[in-house]
Amino acid sequence: xxxxxxxxxPVLARSCEQVTEFNDELRALIDGMADIMYxxxxxxxxxxxxxxxxxxxxxxxxxxxxxxAMLALINPxxxxxxxxxxxxxEGCLSLPGAILxxxxxxxxxxxxxxxxxxxxxxxxxxxxxxxVQHEVDHLDGVLMIDKVGHLTRTLVMKGLxxxx
Ligand code: CO
Numbered sequence: 774x775x776x777x778x779x780x781x782x783p784v785l786a787r788s789c790e791q792v793t794e795f796n797d798e799l800r801a802l803i804d805g806m807a808d809i810m811y812x813x814x815x816x817x818x819x820x821x822x823x824x825x826x827x828x829x830x831x832x833x834x835x836x837x838x839x840x841x842a843m844l845a846l847i848n849p850x851x852x853x854x855x856x857x858x859x860x861x862x863e864g865c866l867s868l869p870g871a872i873l874x875x876x877x878x879x880x881x882x883x884x885x886x887x888x889x890x891x892x893x894x895x896x897x898x899x900x901x902x903x904x905v906q907h908e909v910d911h912l913d914g915v916l917m918i919d920k921v922g923h924l925t926r927t928l929v930m931k932g933l934x935x936x937x
Pocket of ligand 1 (some may be wrong): 864865866867907911
């Protein structure tokens with residue numbers, strides 16, 4: 774049974790390993806991640822957030838409203854960032870209670886494998902692009918608090934410390 778991992782667990786700061794085998798173990802990981810994402814009312818989740826240091830992420834911009842909206846990206850690689858950026862609020866299941874204004878590209882192109890190991894390319898825009906960039910950051914050990922200024926970061930970490 775997988776469990777949601779929260780800051781400051783060191784697995785969240787680690788760079789994750791490429792997936793090389795597209796097998797039952799991978800499918801079980803994705804199923805377990807989906808359960809946690811939906812029960813936590815998230816719109817995205819990265820494998821290190823359940824303690825698995827693997828390059829796997831899920832997104833569902835509908836938060837489960839559309840049963841077909843969930844997408845699993847394995848070994849995702851952003852090959853293009855739009856120069857146009859937008860700053861908007863973001864939360865993170867591993868940083869409960871923190872809402873930050875984070876700048877992101879409005880669109881990204883991502884190369885990834887699907888759950889069967891097929892190589893795909895897809896352009897994500899707007900909210901989807903924001904979720905994908907947030908989750909890809911997790912695979913490189915980067916959290917949204919790493920994308921904001923020092924003062925905001927200090928305040929957020931203090932708040933998280935007080936909630937423990
Ligand atoms: Co997150």
